[in-house]
Amino acid sequence: MDNEQVKALIEAGLPGARVEMIGDACNMAVLVVSEAFEGKSLLQRHRMVMEGVKSHISSNELHALSIKAKTPAEVSAK
Numbered sequence: 001m002d003n004e005q006v007k008a009l010i011e012a013g014l015p016g017a018r019v020e021m022i023g024d025a026c027n028m029a030v031l032v033v034s035e036a037f038e039g040k041s042l043l044q045r046h047r048m049v050m051e052g053v054k055s056h057i058s059s060n061e062l063h064a065l066s067i068k069a070k071t072p073a074e075v076s077a078k
Helices: 003-013 042-051 054-058 072-076
Strands: 018-022 029-033 066-070
Touching: 003 018, 003 029, 003 042, 029 042, 042 054, 042 066, 066 072
Parallel strands: 029 066
Antiparallel strands: 018 029
């Protein structure tokens, strides 16, 4: 899978999220910024992102994905 395909899957699963892809192929990483993460633990956030791509991981189309999941407030606080 390429970056644009993964980005589209995540955006479909988290409408309104900002998704930035970093790297490609076996070194794919993503920064997802969403208000939906407000009040959620890191594990819950990762599960929310993974929900959109889990079928592609189980079929080995996507081998691994490093995730940074932040709220808009967390991003603007930097």
